[in-house]
Amino acid sequence: MTVTTVKLNNGVEIPRLGFGVFQVPxxxxxxxxxxxxxxxxxxxDTAAIYGNEAGVGRALAASGLPREELFITTKLWNTDQGxxxxxRAFDASLARLGLDYVDLYLIHWPAPARDLYTDSWRALERLxxxxxxxxxxxxxxxxxxxxxxxxxxDLVPAVNQIELHPGxxxxxxxxxHAEHGIATEAWSPLAQGAVLGDPEITAIAARTGKSPAQVVLRWHLQLGNIVIPKSVTPARIRENLDVFDFELTDEDMASIATSDRGLRTGPNPDEFN
Structure with a gap:
């Protein structure tokens, strides 16, 4: 399986499908x-608040893979803004990961009541x-x-990672994002399983011989999203990657479009601090 890439607004290429470790102990x-x-x-994709950057770093070190073949993302937590x-928070993340650099560093939330995200952005510009x-x-x-x-x-964010799924x-x-050259990356791409029973999605899965999760991940890819599904089950980890050998039709895409119901599994960014 060949995972295709997206070229970000600074020319760096990111795989369209990555592995997330949110809530992995x-x-x-x-x-x-x-x-x-x-x-x-x-x-x-990890984050300081996940508490598992060191575990990611151990796996990377043990893999024997060349660093240039890997794309590692981590994130700045709200209490470390400014x-x-x-x-300082970036240095700590880098040490836990055991790396000399990361490929993508994100401000995890705007935390508007703190009003520090513009100061934080100046730090990312420097990095x-x-x-x-x-x-x-x-x-x-x-x-x-x-x-x-x-x-x-003058630095436009290369990526905005947001909650995004059929719901x-x-x-x-x-x-x-499209207007300003910002790549869209989807977290909770399967809505923690909440959309996998939607009739539109299960019907497409039955027709294509794919699982509902694979149908949803393929939907993301065809929208142009970068996607980072999470699992700790080896069979499901492999299944989530096996989405490059089929395509959804225009009718399929239109059918899934009807699943949008404003379903958030996480906080509202305007209120979370």
Whole structure:
């Protein structure tokens, strides 16, 4: 299986499908990431708040894979926002990962009540200039947050990682991204399983001989999203990667479009701090 890539607005290429480790316990992380790397994943997404960066780092070190073949993402937590605090937090993440650089560093939430995300962005600009991150981005930012960043900086976020799945399709935000050259990356791409029983999705799965999860991941890819499904089960880890040998029809895509019902599995970015 060949995972295709997306070229970000600074020319860096990111695999369209990566492996997420949200809610994976630290003592299970190394095994899960090892299984993913063995299955063929080369992109791994973690965050300081997940508490498992060290487990990711152990798996990367043990894999024997060349660093340049890997794409590693981690994120700045809300309580570490601010210019100097963000630089310190990045150093701590890098040490836990055991790496010299990360491929993508994200501000995890705008945390608007803290009002520090523009200061944090200046820290990411510095890290990008220094070559310690290959790309700078954000997560859970709404259009107003993105506009404020771009108004005060020449560096446009390369990625906005957002909750996105058939139950929460974020069409307006995806259109904003497209207009400004920001790649859309989907977290909770399967809505933690909440959309897998939708009649539209199960019907397509029955017709194509794929699982509902594979249908949803294929839907993401055909929309142009980057996607980071999570699992600790080796068979499901492999299954989630096996989505490059079929295509959904225009009718399938239109059918899944009807599943949008504003379903959030996580916090509202305008309220979470």
């Amino acid at each position: 630290e003592d299970e992380t190394a095994a899960a990431v090892t299984a993913a790397l063995q299955a063929g994943y080369r992109s791994v 210019h100097d605090a963000a630089l 990008a200039r220094e070559g310690r991150i290959r790309a700078a981005g954000v997560s859970n930012f709404q259009p107003a947050h993105l506009k404020r960043l771009m108004d005060g900086s 929460l399709q974020q069409a307006e935000l995806r259109a904003f």
